[in-house]
Amino acid sequence: MQLNHYLNFKGDTEAAFNFYKSVFGGEFSALMHYGDMPAQEGVSLSDDDQQKIMHVSLPINECTVLMASDVNDQFCAQTNQPFTVGTNHYISINLDSSEQDKAKQLFDALSKGGSIEIPLDKTFWGALYGAFTDQFGIKWMVNCQLEN
Template identity: 70%
Template sequence: MQLNHYLNFNGETESAFNFYQSVFGGEFSMLTRYKDLPTEDGVFLSESQRNLILHVSLPINEFTVLMGSDVHEQFCSPANAVLNKGNNHYISINLEHDETETRRLFNLLSMGGLIEMPLQKTFWGALYGAFTDQFGIKWMVNCQLENE
């Protein structure tokens, strides 16, 4: 089983994924815009919606792909058409014994965001922190430390 995270934005998908790519590296395995939809599908797009992201995939490693899209009212039920940024889940990054990479990821991803819990050693033997990034996505970073 592979567990991936899918993020929805209101017109910020391209900016968010360019930022995530700058942190994690790699190349988009797929990037489709609304204008790429077949015209016979009957999707009505304003000029400003044509360049929004229909789907983007960013492989993080061999087990994880971060995916996302811009919300479009024709693909959402009325209850889901209103986007509440970042309030529905966290993305959890778990590392083993790599304090340097943990600090790098925490510092870069939290830049311009709101830190909920600073990165610090915990009672469960890890280096842990939580924040909401500049795009409203909630993250937890946890690094299990070697027994001291």
């Protein structure tokens, strides 16, 4: 299991992560835009939103990966979570495919008494994923990679 920092930005993830890359060095291990997502019924993204970052990962060292995405108004409305600078941070729990039961256990235990933003479920990127705010106001993500 690995715990990482996951940041949200309102449109400037790419600029922020190019800056972090210049400071820490290295290369992005993942960089996906919202326009790369498969089409979803009822979801229509503007050309501007399609260019925004859906996910970026910058390995800092062998134990730490800094990750982020841009949020948009549609996402904020869906999750009922307004974007607020200073609270745009998650702790991301990352597990491998052999730890699916552990992912479910951690999601259920940590989210008890909190509010679930995205229920734990399979995703198009080949993972079991969910997000929530715990009873103490801490935001968490659980990502268990099912496919490599």
